Amino acid sequence: MLELLTGALLLSLLHATIPNHWAPVLAVARAESWSVRRPWGSRPWPGWRTG
Numbered sequence: 764m765l766e767l768l769t770g771a772l773l774l775s776l777l778h779a780t781i782p783n784h785w786a787p788v789l790a791v792a793r794a795e796s797w798s799v800r801r802p803w804g805s806r807p808w809p810g811w812r813t814g
Contacts, residue, residue, distance in 0.1 A: 792802035
């Protein structure tokens with residue numbers, strides 16, 4: 764079980780480094796002249812669905 768959890772964690776970290784996950788957020792931040800903190804605070808919300 765530990766091997767499965769370790770593999771899932773490593774795969775999720777590798778997956779998160781793919782630029783198409785975070786580059787659009789940084790591009791919008793630069794275009795909109797956001798502060799340095801704003802893109803990092805807004806990043807989790809687009810993936811959350813309600814209703």
